[in-house]
Amino acid sequence: MSSRPSSATPTVAHASTDNSSSARLTPRRDLEPSTDNSSSARLAPRGDLEASTAARPTLVWTALVLVYVLWGSTYLGIRVAVESLPPITSAAVRFAGAAGVLALVLRFRRGPGALRVDRRQLGSAALVGLLLLAGGNGLVVLAESGPAGVAVPSGIAALLVATVPLLVVLLRTLGADRPRPWTFAGVGLGFVGLIVLVLPAGGPGTVPLAGALTLVAGATSWSVGSYLSGRIRMPADPFVATVYEMVAGALALTVVAISRGELSGFSPGQVTGRSWAALAYLMVAGSLVAFTAYVWLLHHAPISLVATYAYVNPVVAVALGALLAAEPVTNQVLLGGAVIVAGVAVVVSTERPRRRVDGAAPEPVRR
Numbered sequence: 001m002s003s004r005p006s007s008a009t010p011t012v013a014h015a016s017t018d019n020s021s022s023a024r025l026t027p028r029r030d031l032e033p034s035t036d037n038s039s040s041a042r043l044a045p046r047g048d049l050e051a052s053t054a055a056r057p058t059l060v061w062t063a064l065v066l067v068y069v070l071w072g073s074t075y076l077g078i079r080v081a082v083e084s085l086p087p088i089t090s091a092a093v094r095f096a097g098a099a100g101v102l103a104l105v106l107r108f109r110r111g112p113g114a115l116r117v118d119r120r121q122l123g124s125a126a127l128v129g130l131l132l133l134a135g136g137n138g139l140v141v142l143a144e145s146g147p148a149g150v151a152v153p154s155g156i157a158a159l160l161v162a163t164v165p166l167l168v169v170l171l172r173t174l175g176a177d178r179p180r181p182w183t184f185a186g187v188g189l190g191f192v193g194l195i196v197l198v199l200p201a202g203g204p205g206t207v208p209l210a211g212a213l214t215l216v217a218g219a220t221s222w223s224v225g226s227y228l229s230g231r232i233r234m235p236a237d238p239f240v241a242t243v244y245e246m247v248a249g250a251l252a253l254t255v256v257a258i259s260r261g262e263l264s265g266f267s268p269g270q271v272t273g274r275s276w277a278a279l280a281y282l283m284v285a286g287s288l289v290a291f292t293a294y295v296w297l298l299h300h301a302p303i304s305l306v307a308t309y310a311y312v313n314p315v316v317a318v319a320l321g322a323l324l325a326a327e328p329v330t331n332q333v334l335l336g337g338a339v340i341v342a343g344v345a346v347v348v349s350t351e352r353p354r355r356r357v358d359g360a361a362p363e364p365v366r367r
Helices: 057-081 087-110 119-144 154-161 164-172 181-198 209-229 238-259 273-300 309-325 331-350
Strands: none
Touching (some): 057 087, 057 273, 057 309, 087 238, 154 181, 154 209, 154 331, 164 209, 238 273, 309 331
16 A cells, blocks of 8 residues: 555555545645645535646646556565565655655745644544554555465555445445445445455465455555544645654554564665665655655546546556566456456446535545
8 A cells, every 4th residue: 555645545655535535635735835724624626526727638647647657566566675674664664764755845845834733633643644554554565475375466465455445435334425326336346356356266366365354454444544534633734644644654563563573683684675675666656756746636637537546556556566576367366356446446436526525635545
């Protein structure tokens, strides 16, 4: 999972395409301070979720391709990073480093008060960070680590995490929101694909059950974080919120890494250059560059177009895993993956525009 970067997860990261409840909301200008900390400040573009500022199509598509490719590639990046780095430790370092860089940029661009929030906003951001990054991304990293036959291939991990928008719809039914019938149909279709994907088949490409359950748990944690982020008092600016989410996630992951004994006897000299490069890529490309492109898109492109990352990212992840890591792509993977992606596409395309007080920008899944 991408950090939403916050995830949008961010969040990370690397989360959901639910326009009413899921993710961080758009700032007025990229990396510019917001003075309105009310809940209405964290809203998606005005009107019927169309972009508030026109931009050249080439710029929009360049930013969109960055989001597609960079967030889609983070699953393969995780797999390479954990080849010689302790898994939870690698996630903690990634988010701590990204938080530090983003905080410095905000401080330089905006001045000493750039990261000022009240206690309630800080607590909310920390809670969301725990759910998105420590729970969501941390479990993805665990699922992708380990020897062959135990670790889940990066492409399959992306397909399982793609169920986040489906899970968010289910969470919304617990509240006052009632999604459209077609949205429920998309959820059902997506879960049929999930079942097809994880059914034991034997041979190459079989999804390890323990890893699959770990990923579903991670997707559930990310979904809860996405759902809550639109219903609690978060920092108005998504970049500021992401800094605190990453800090909270990194601290929690560090505690988990220590409790697992990952740092006992660990030496940086044991880590290969390949894993260091992957970690740097995750930190810069996944958590910073792609997230900035995502937030820019929220101002300059229709939400309906931006939300397409939710079903393009898994396709990119499967393709990269097959091409660069020789991950097997069986008929079962193709069928299950296609049904999941189709279900997510139905959910995204059938979501009705929300009232201004409810509208939130879609939050990225992770990466």
